[in-house]
Amino acid sequence: MKLTSFLKHIGNDNSGATAVEYGLICSLIVIAMIAAVNGVAEITSNTWDYVVEESVAVMG
Secondary structure, eight states, X not given: OHHHHXXXXXXXXXXXXXXXXXXXXXXXXXXXXXXXXXXHHHHHHHHHHHXXXXXXXXXX
């Protein structure tokens, strides 16, 4: 319920500067999330590549 009240508060805010600040904060959060997911995806991909290589080596 806190998220909905926060979003209502942002929607009712008439201050342009505050809206710009919230937009910048959201964009920085999204950029950080993309960077984190990209790093995890690379590690996961490398792990699965290793699993495939080892499985092929064991099976002949």
